Amino acid sequence: MTSTFFRSFLVSCLLLTGCATGDSGHALDKYVVQGMRETGAQGLAIAVVRGGVVTRVATWGKRNARGEPLTPDTVMYGASLTKAVFAYTVMQLVEEGRLDLDTSIAAYLPKALPEYAGEAGRYAAWQHLAGDERWRKLTPRILLTHSAGFSNFGFLEPDGKLKFHFDPGSRYAYSGDGLILLQFVIERGLGLDLGKEMQRRVFDRFGMKRTSMTWRPDFATNLADGWKEDGSVEAHDERSKTRAAGSMDTTIRDFAEFAAAYVRGDGLQPGSRAELTRPQLPILTASQFPSLQAIAPPERRHRDLTAGLGVITFDGPQGRGFQKGGHNDSTGNTWVCLERQQSCVVILSNDVRAEPLFPEIVRLILGETGMPWSWEYGPRSWARP
Known part of the structure; x- marks a missing residue:
């Protein structure tokens, strides 16, 4: 996003509305329309939650190359927003005594983790951890705070093998395989089907009628394809396997209902809900990716940035x-909330080029939040610290 555009927008905003925040403010609509034109983004959906109530759901642009409109009920890829919903589900299992956040995963598995060979098609190749007993130090809390010691995914390693890069629990490093390992523990250790559990415990409970962890044929009637950075179109992936790290399809209307329920604490005891967003582990890197970067010097760290369970605080x-956040080559999503106010902004986009608009959208709705955008997306010119 160019600085010229930001300056021209802010001038017009001040002249028109004084940049006052609000759910239906002219400034927000004007910013989105101008910003999509400037970035080339083709589709954008926004939901606002205030005081634990959904107050606005709005969409702009197209859901596919045919020009069909993006609507509040268009199924979009949730990407890593899935991780927050997964953590919410895990806390219900903790309340029921099925899991303990600080018990080794070894207590739940019938045999040693590296003995589960041939799991790479659905999970990860746990056999690559043979000979490194640090897997026994892994707990649900460590996995949900991205402090397992893994890279994001083992298949991205130079040799394609999952391995420990640091002692579990000692630091933050984003890892999808860490979340998938907890899914494995739930499914193989507890004998539960995670997709069915999330459907029953979250999607059905909160009226998320067009949300699922795997593809449903009825999604095809109103489905979003995606646009990449170069403007090419990517067809929606019909995901056939539940993946705790990011297989969820959802709509802006549905995820808004989850966001509202989450900040209200529905479905959890107050202590369990508070645990999700309690600061658990300091984050000491300058940005989120690459996930295995060095610890930053104090002056480059983001003050009071910590890992919660499935979210950052x-x-x-x-x-x-x-x-x-949630991101892939053709998806840009974010969900930002203020805890005390029970207020949130949810943004889903089927065009990754929309991401530069996110910081200002959140500011226009919630005001200055302190969200560390340059950590989330890296040191881009549009991301203010």
Whole structure:
């Protein structure tokens, strides 16, 4: 996003509305329309939650190359927003005594983790951990705080093998395989089907009628394809396997209902809900990716940035906030909330080029939150610290 566009937008915003925040403010609509034109983004959906209630759901643009409109009920890829929903499900299992956040995963598995060979098609190649007993130090809390010691995915390693890069629990490094390992523990250790559990415990409970962890044929009637950075179109992936790290399909209307329920604490005891966004582990890197980067010197760290369970937490001028993003080559999603106010912004886009608009959209709706955008997306010119 160019600085010229930001300056021209802010001038017009001040002249028109004084940049006051609001759910249906002219400034927000104007910014989105101008921003999509400037970036080339083809589709964008926004939901607003205030006081634990959904107050606005709006969409702009197209859902596919045929020009069919993006609507509040268009099925879009949830990407890593899935991780926050997964963590919410895990906390229900913790409340029921099925899991303990600080018990080794070894206590739940019938045999040693590296003995599960041939699992790479659905999970990861756990046999590559043979000879490294540090897997026994892994707990649900460590896996949900991205402190397992793994890279994002083992198949991305130079030799394609999952391995430990640091002692479990000692630092933050984003890892999809860490979340998938906890899924494995739930499915192989507890004998539960995660997709069915999330459907029953979250999607059905909160009226998320067009959300699922795997593809449903009825999604095809109103489905979003995606646009990549180069403007090419990518067809929606019909995911056939539940993946805790990111297989969820959803709509902006559905995820808004989850966001509202989450900040209200529905479906959990107050202590369990508070645990999700309690600061669990300091994050000491300058940005989120690459996931195995060196610890940053103090002056390059983001103050009060920590891992929660399935989300990151931060402190800002309005108190504690939390956030979860989702991204792939043709998807850009974010979910930012202010804890005390029970207020959130959810943004789903089927065009990765929309991401530069996210910081200003959140500011226009929630005001200054303290969200560390340059950590989330890296040190781009549009991402203010």
